[in-house]
Amino acid sequence: METIKYRPDIDGLRALAVTLVILFHVFGKIFTGGFIGVDVFFVISGFLITSNLIRDLETNSFSFIEFYARRFRRIVPPLMLILLFVFAVSYFLMPGIDFKRLGSHLVAGATFTSNILLAREAGYFDLSGELKPFLHLWSLGIEEQFYIIWPLLLFVAFRVFSRFGVGRIILILLASSFFLNILKINSHPISTFYFLPTRFWELLMGAGVAWLHGTSAVNNYWSKKVTSLRNRSLLASVVGLSLILSGGLFLKKTLPFPGYWALLPTLGATLIILSGPEGWINNKFFSKRPLVFIGLISYPLYLWHWVLLSLVKVCFVPNPASLMLFVIIFVSFVFSFLTYKYLEIPIRKNLKFDNSRFYRRPLVVVSATVALIIGVSALGFEIKNGNLISYDRQKNPLAYELQLYSTYDISETRIGQCFIDTSLPFRNYDPICYFQDLNLSEKSVVLIGDSHAAHLYQGLKGVAAELNLNMMQLNASSCPPLLGEDEKYSLNCRLLNNFTFKKLEEVRPSVVILSAEWQSYIGEPDFVNRFDATVKKVREMGNPLIIVVGPLPRWNIELPKILEKNFLRLGRPIPMHTDSELDKSFFQVNQLMGRVARDAGTQYFSLTEYLCNDHGCTTMVGRSLSTDVITYDRGHLTKAGARFVSEPIKAKLRAAILR
Secondary structure: OOOOOOOHHHHHHHHHHHHHHHHHHHOOOOOOOHHHHHHHHHHHHHHHHHHHHHHHHHOOOOOHHHHHHHHHHHHHHHHHHHHHHHHHHHHHHOOHHHHHHHHHHHHHHHOOOHHHHHHHHOOOOOOOHHHOOOOOHHHHHHHHHHHHHHHHHHHHHHHHOOHHHHHHHHHHHHHHHHHHHHHHOOOOHHHHHHOHHHOHHHHHHHHHHHHHHHHHOOOHHHHHHHHHHHHOHHHHHHHHHHHHHHHHHHOOOOOOOOOHHHHHHHHHHHHHHHOOOOOHHHHHHHOOHHHHHHHHOHHHHHHHHHHHHHHHHHHOOOOOOHHHHHHHHHHHHHHHHHHHHHHHHHHHHHOOOOOOOHHHOHHHHHHHHHHHHHHHHHHHHHHHOOOOOOHHHHHOHHHHHHHHHHHOOOHHHOEOOOEEOOOOOOOOOOHHHHOOOOOOOOOEEEEEEOHHHHHHHHHHHHHHHHOOOEEEEEEEOOOOOOOOOOOOOOHHHHHHHHHHHHHHHHHOOOEEEEEOOHHHOOOOOOHHHHHHHHHHHHHOOOOOEEEEEOOOOEEOOOHHHHHHHHHHOOOOOOOOEEOOOEEOHHHHHHHHHHHHHHHOOOEEEOHHHHHEEOOEEEOEOOOOOOOOEOEOOOOOEOHHHHHHHHHHHHHHHHHHHOO
């Protein structure tokens, strides 16, 4: 086989990939599909790694230890620099709770398992990705997991099959992974996005090109095929670039991805690589020095840009101005160049694997790298377990009490049982959610709605128990409790709503409580008609008392953060009511919703009137900072808050008993 030659056009392709990612992270409203740059990286990685593996396997010079030593030499030093940089900056500048949360992500980043951790964290109440400095390491996790599995598979394939048999194995694995991705993208979108089995095919696209290049050098049939394609390299490279750019400009993160959509960047990158360095786009565009330079620093640039952007948002400015964003990009390029020149190049030059010096032996490099990974992981565990706390937490312990609300325990909403996260794979309600204990009472109250119904359950369950009522709960996130098959809402939402109304017909409750984040739905053209139809349908189920709970006051940022930054840290007493950072649009929503509910003949409970006065809206329902803030985020009740707002509902429920 021919020796693999350096291709500057591939570094140019790397430059395009990292540029797309940066534009998506910084100007995501314009470059809505820039996230596909990661998929281009996957194809490039599959091509380069497989090219080297095939060369070494063909010449019987392959060594597992040396392969992993080379991978570690390339990937680990910049990664460890980034991890330790974030640790140091976060210790001094990051709020205490964000620093504590960083611990598990530091461990995952060091062990190349960020994709697994992020998949576990994903859901309706997950922290915004912008506040996770190591969010982008998920793709590195997939690549490293590929590097662990693929050399072993290819090694076995070369020992068992002919060269053409290896090609068939690549094709079979590629097709299997692709169709698994298609099969799971709608039912399991999060695991499909983050896990290797449904991303494997993207790396194998590059592996297939490597096999074609390697095979064409010795086989006349494939040589003619590849030569024929290269004769059309102008068309191939132009089509490839068009596919990538169209994906980068027009795809949106709301689309089911990867799915079929990932074919745009992966086929595009495959065509560009396959067209060879003589491809017109490759030669005239990707091989130019500015792009090659960006490609050479693309790995540290990928690492640095997100870390700096996220740290600025967590530690300083949640919404940086455009000028600040350009400064972040510029600093990212400077740091990336310094990393490349003073870390990557020296290590590559001084760590040429041989036995001339002890530290140049591959086994020593692998062992030292594993020890470094263990050391950084241990640091992460110390942070996660609370043994290492940030400077901010040491200096401001009361602020930390407020910060703890960002990790608030919502288990009492019965999430996963009676409060279903519709962004996760479908599951139906647990039977406990609609169980009637007739020995307790023949009367039942059913709470239906989205997360703004689920948070009420924390208080209403005590009220129902006090009145000896059966309390039933059927709640689904981002899902209005309304009849109708509205395609705007997820399939999970529609399925759960259908189940809810069928169950109401069976139970025929005494009271139905409707609660939702009405401001998310009331602006829809058919809202009033759907609401009226829902009320009419519920009335046919034994004419229960229908209580509609109005919108909860909503804040522009999390209420505990408002109390911390605008009052506690400024030495000001925390007020029981405030209009600081209050989103006042909900006042109008309350008026509109009250009119719609009363016109439909339901009883309307205005949380706005109950919680707000001339000074603003309620912030605390007691004196304890750690338990008595009314909402733990921008608009979801704490346990204490739910108990507080459930008291006025008690009289309405008591009246229902006497009907």
